[in-house]
Amino acid sequence: MTTISANLPDSLLRRAKKIAESEGLTLDQFLAMALSGQLSSWDTARALEDRAKHGDWNRMRKLLSKAPDVEPEDYDRL
Numbered sequence: 001m002t003t004i005s006a007n008l009p010d011s012l013l014r015r016a017k018k019i020a021e022s023e024g025l026t027l028d029q030f031l032a033m034a035l036s037g038q039l040s041s042w043d044t045a046r047a048l049e050d051r052a053k054h055g056d057w058n059r060m061r062k063l064l065s066k067a068p069d070v071e072p073e074d075y076d077r078l
Contacts, residue, residue: 008016020030 016030016034017027020027023030025033
């Protein structure tokens with residue numbers, strides 16, 4: 001475990017403390033969870049960007065052209 005020192009706006013720290021308390025977490029636990037969630041989000045975005053680089057719109061259009069052009073079933077409508 002590593003200890004860090006960070007500068008946070010007072011308003012952000014107050015909100016974090018309030019949420020941590022309401023969830024029965026220590027501030028350290030809450031901040032670690034929040035950072036973990038944000039890192040996961042960034043990792044997912046980068047992975048999707050990498051996958052998109054390998055995409056081929058023409059291939060996708062060709063694949064979609066094989067789908068039948070019919071109305072959806074009642075249970076599948078929005």
